[in-house]
Amino acid sequence: MIGLVPFVIKNLKRRKLRSWLTIIGVIVGVLAIVSLMSLAQGLQDSITSEFDRMGARKITVASKFLTFGGASESGFTNEDVQEIERIFDVDFVVPAIESVVRINYNNELSFINITGYKIDNLEEFFEQEDMTILRGACFSNSRSRDIIVGYDYYNDYENLFKRRIDVGTRLRLGTQTYNVVGVLDDTGDQRKNRRMFVSIENIREITNVKEEIIDKIYVIIKENRDIEAVGERIDERLDRFRGRDDYDVNTPARTAEQQREILNIVSIVVIGIASISLLVGGVGIMNSMYTSVVERKKEIGILKAIGAKNTDILTIFLLEAGIIGLIGGFLGTLGGIGLAISVSVIADLLGAEFAYSINPLVCFFGLGFSFLVGIISGFLPAYQASKHEPIESLREE
Amino acid sequence: MVKKKIVLELKDVHKIYKMGEVEVKALRGVSLKIYKGDFASIMGPSGSGKSTLMHIIGALDLPTNGEVYIDKTNINNYTENQLAGIRGKKIGFVFQEFNLIQTLTALENVRLPMLFQEVEDRKCHCEDILKSVGLGERLDHKPTELSGGQQQRVAIARSLANNPDIILADEPSGALDSKSSKEILKLLYTLNKKGKTIIIITHDKNIAEKTKRQIKIKDGLIVEDKNVKIK
Numbered sequence: 001m002i003g004l005v006p007f008v009i010k011n012l013k014r015r016k017l018r019s020w021l022t023i024i025g026v027i028v029g030v031l032a033i034v035s036l037m038s039l040a041q042g043l044q045d046s047i048t049s050e051f052d053r054m055g056a057r058k059i060t061v062a063s064k065f066l067t068f069g070g071a072s073e074s075g076f077t078n079e080d081v082q083e084i085e086r087i088f089d090v091d092f093v094v095p096a097i098e099s100v101v102r103i104n105y106n107n108e109l110s111f112i113n114i115t116g117y118k119i120d121n122l123e124e125f126f127e128q129e130d131m132t133i134l135r136g137a138c139f140s141n142s143r144s145r146d147i148i149v150g151y152d153y154y155n156d157y158e159n160l161f162k163r164r165i166d167v168g169t170r171l172r173l174g175t176q177t178y179n180v181v182g183v184l185d186d187t188g189d190q191r192k193n194r195r196m197f198v199s200i201e202n203i204r205e206i207t208n209v210k211e212e213i214i215d216k217i218y219v220i221i222k223e224n225r226d227i228e229a230v231g232e233r234i235d236e237r238l239d240r241f242r243g244r245d246d247y248d249v250n251t252p253a254r255t256a257e258q259q260r261e262i263l264n265i266v267s268i269v270v271i272g273i274a275s276i277s278l279l280v281g282g283v284g285i286m287n288s289m290y291t292s293v294v295e296r297k298k299e300i301g302i303l304k305a306i307g308a309k310n311t312d313i314l315t316i317f318l319l320e321a322g323i324i325g326l327i328g329g330f331l332g333t334l335g336g337i338g339l340a341i342s343v344s345v346i347a348d349l350l351g352a353e354f355a356y357s358i359n360p361l362v363c364f365f366g367l368g369f370s371f372l373v374g375i376i377s378g379f380l381p382a383y384q385a386s387k388h389e390p391i392e393s394l395r396e397e
Numbered sequence: 398m399v400k401k402k403i404v405l406e407l408k409d410v411h412k413i414y415k416m417g418e419v420e421v422k423a424l425r426g427v428s429l430k431i432y433k434g435d436f437a438s439i440m441g442p443s444g445s446g447k448s449t450l451m452h453i454i455g456a457l458d459l460p461t462n463g464e465v466y467i468d469k470t471n472i473n474n475y476t477e478n479q480l481a482g483i484r485g486k487k488i489g490f491v492f493q494e495f496n497l498i499q500t501l502t503a504l505e506n507v508r509l510p511m512l513f514q515e516v517e518d519r520k521c522h523c524e525d526i527l528k529s530v531g532l533g534e535r536l537d538h539k540p541t542e543l544s545g546g547q548q549q550r551v552a553i554a555r556s557l558a559n560n561p562d563i564i565l566a567d568e569p570s571g572a573l574d575s576k577s578s579k580e581i582l583k584l585l586y587t588l589n590k591k592g593k594t595i596i597i598i599t600h601d602k603n604i605a606e607k608t609k610r611q612i613k614i615k616d617g618l619i620v621e622d623k624n625v626k627i628k
Contacts, residue, residue: 003512010500302496305457306555307485307513309478390457394496 001315008319015292019324022281022288026328026370027335029278034336034366036274039343040267041362042355047259057091058128059231060250061217061238075213076247083241084217087233089225092121094218097203103196104172106163113195114173116203118142121220128220131192136167136182142199147171148182152193155186160194173198174206227251278370281328282377285321289381293317300385301393310386317382318375325374326367333366401432403469404562404594405454410463412449412617423449424460425617431563431596436589438597438605441614448567450614451598455490455565456483468562485514489556493568495548497540503527503551504536510558526554530584546577553584557593564588567598582607 012019061084063075076095085093097116102109117125119139126132135154139146153165165171169180178198187193203209221230231251238247250258293300300313308316340356347354412424423446431437431454441447452458453465456472457480465472467487472480484490489510497506507523527536530550540548549569556564566585570578582604589595589609597608605611606625613621 003515007501007505007509007512014500298496299498302492302498303509303513304481305455305484305490305492305496306510307481307559309481309513311478312481312513391452394492 001319004312004316004319008316008323011316012320012323018288018291022284022324023328023331025281025284026278026325026373027281027332029274029281029373030329030332030366030370031335031339032274032277033271033369034333034362035339035343036267036271036336037362037365038337038340038356038358039354040263040271041357041359042340042344043263044260045357046355047256047263056227056252057221057223057225058252059219059221059227059234060255061219061234062248062250063215064246064248075215076217077212077214080238080241081214081217083237084219084234087230087237089221089230089233091220091222092124094118094121094125094220095200095214096216096218097200097207097209097213098215099203099207101173101206105161105165105169108161110161113191114198114203114206115195116198116200116206118200125218125220129192130187132185133182134185136180138182139199140181142201145176145178145202146181146198147173147178147202148184148197149180150193150195150197151184151186152190153196154183156193171196176205178202228253278373281370282325282373285324285374285377286381288324289317289321289378290384292320293381293385296385297388297393298396300388301390301396304388304390305394313388314382314386317385318378321378321382322371322374325370325372325377328374329367329370332370333363336366337363401434403430404433404435404467405429405431406464406466406469407453407460408464408466410453410460410465412446412453412458413461423617424453426463427614427617427619429612429619429622431594433562433594434589434592435610436586436595436608437610437612438599438608439612439614440599440602440605442600445614446617447598447600447614449617451565451567454563454596455488456480482514485510486559487562489559489561489564491549491552491556491564491566491569493571495540495545495552495572497548497551497555499540502537502539503532503543503554506540506551507554507558510555514559516559523554523558526557527551530554544577545573546580549573549577549581550584553581553588557588562594564593564595565598566595568600569597570604571599571601 061076081093081095084090095118099114099116100111101114103112119142123138126138133148134151136148138148149165153160157164165180165183167180167183171178171180184192198206200214219234221227228251231249231254235249238249239245303313337358340358344354344356407427407429410424410427411422414421414423427450439447439450449458453460456467456475459465459473459475459480467483472483475483498509501509504523504527507526511523524533524536527533530553532547532550532554535543535547540551543551553564564585569585570581573581585595585597586607597604599605609626610624611621612619
């Protein structure tokens with residue numbers, strides 16, 4: 001079989017234009033699949049590294065029915081917080097409320113994402129969250145109208161306000177004026193970099209939220225504890241205490257797993273759609289091979305007359321189809337990697353994060369699958385060629 | 398008297414083609430023995446059955462009735478793949494239209510039968526064959542770069558690649574001018590003098606008269622089979 005490869009390559013070179021047009025169909029399909037798989041893998045890796053960054057000590061207890069812009073009626077109370085605090089493995093708890101509020105800065109009106117935390121243990125909580133104060137300091141008490149801003153308000157402010165926000169800047173939130181006491185360092189997470197932080201008492205004032213209601217409870221467990229087991233205990237305790245299942249207990253692993261599951265489903269759907277283009281490429285190979293078989297009927301007769309068996313003819317045409325697939329797969333894989341890198345670079349320039357990951361297995365998959373598509377697509381035409389009667393074939397002009 | 402080896406034998410061979418409801422009897426009971434070293438021609442007019450006879454001799458087809466022996470092996474029940482093996486090892490074909498593979502060089506064309514029989518590709522062997530037919534300087538030329546006579550020489554060289562028992566030439570000079578035609582016949586004669594068994598299928602009396610054994614076929618039967626002395 002190896003001895004037939006040079007003969008097969010010469011046959012492909014003989015009809016260069018047609019071969020290349022057929023190969024393009026395969027390139028497009030493989031390029032789409034490889035680029036999407038690389039980007040999907042990159043996103044998976046981001047989730048994993050974010051999960052690693054999140055640390056192994058934080059559990060988030062959140063209401064299932066949180067409405068955008070404020071706590072819902074089924075939020076948490078201080079009693080819920082106390083129930084969680086009673087669990088032995090819990091180190092401390094940080095209740096929080098998240099909202100979107102209107103801000104007036106330097107006569108510019110906008111809306112910002114804001115979180116209000118109970119400030120007890122807040123510095124330790126920030127440490128867990130990889131949030132460090134770059135400039136200024138953390139809150140000193142919960143009643144004074146102090147605010148901490150994310151990194152982008154200080155560093156990347158052109159996209160947000162015309163002027164930089166720094167320690168000492170005064171911002172108008174709702175009807176009150178707040179004083180910036182601290183600026184956070186870059187967390188690597190745009191959601192944190194573009195958020196502002198106040199005490200939970202202040203956010204209640206800004207958003208007119210009832211005193212008892214809390215959106216989320218961040219639970220920091222003691223070191224070297226089994227976070228999944230503690231998560232289970234919180235779930236059981238709250239279930240007994242509240243009597244209703246209107247909340248989620250999310251450990252980093254669960255959160256990451258949920259995100260991965262969603263990403264997997266989306267990836268499968270998108271890659272499945274991309275595979276259709278590879279299928280079209282395969283049909284192109286089949287069409288090209290059928291034409292070739294018809295055109296080369298006499299040649300098949302000659303080859304049989306000089307001793308080629310049916311299996312030799314089958315092998316020749318299968319190899320031709322397979323090589324078309326392989327070349328298309330190789331170029332498509334290169335193109336797919338290039339596209340994934342380009343998407344990531346362009347996203348980065350636009351300020352978004354879109355990671356890619358070049359996995360050798362994906363490359364081998366791109367090559368192997370395209371070769372297989374070639375072989376499968378070429379099988380029927382090759383079989384037809386092998387069954388040509390030599391006498392009849394030799395009579396062709 | 399030395400008993401000659403029989404390289405090909407046909408015993409009462411019939412070939413019937415069915416064209417719808419009509420039966421065409423192309424061969425009606427042909428018996429023939431070809432001996433090693435024969436330089437034979439099979440001559441007949443159009444429709445005489447000579448092409449059918451050539452197909453059966455060349456293991457391109459099997460008879461409807463009768464037996465075919467190539468090198469004492471009965472091939473009547475051979476599969477297509479087995480027949481291909483016979484064609485590759487025992488028979489060397491030379492066609493009227495040369496039938497070289499256009500994408501391959503002269504040397505690559507000659508090597509092709511060896512490739513299909515998985516015979517070790519000894520480069521020198523094929524080069525030597527091409528040199529023996531006078532094309533030592535044309536090894537890397539493609540068919541489009543060769544004259545008709547040269548292409549037919551390549552075809553003859555290809556037919557010799559696996560050292561077959563029989564060279565079967567179908568109107569080998571049919572597509573050539575008279576000068577090239579003479580050269581090709583001379584080449585075949587030379588190969589016969591070296592011990593090759595040659596069978597030429599032809600309608601041309603002038604060609605047939607240059608062979609040592611002249612077989613005539615008419616209406617599906619052999620009507621004459623004579624040995625002659627030629628100069």
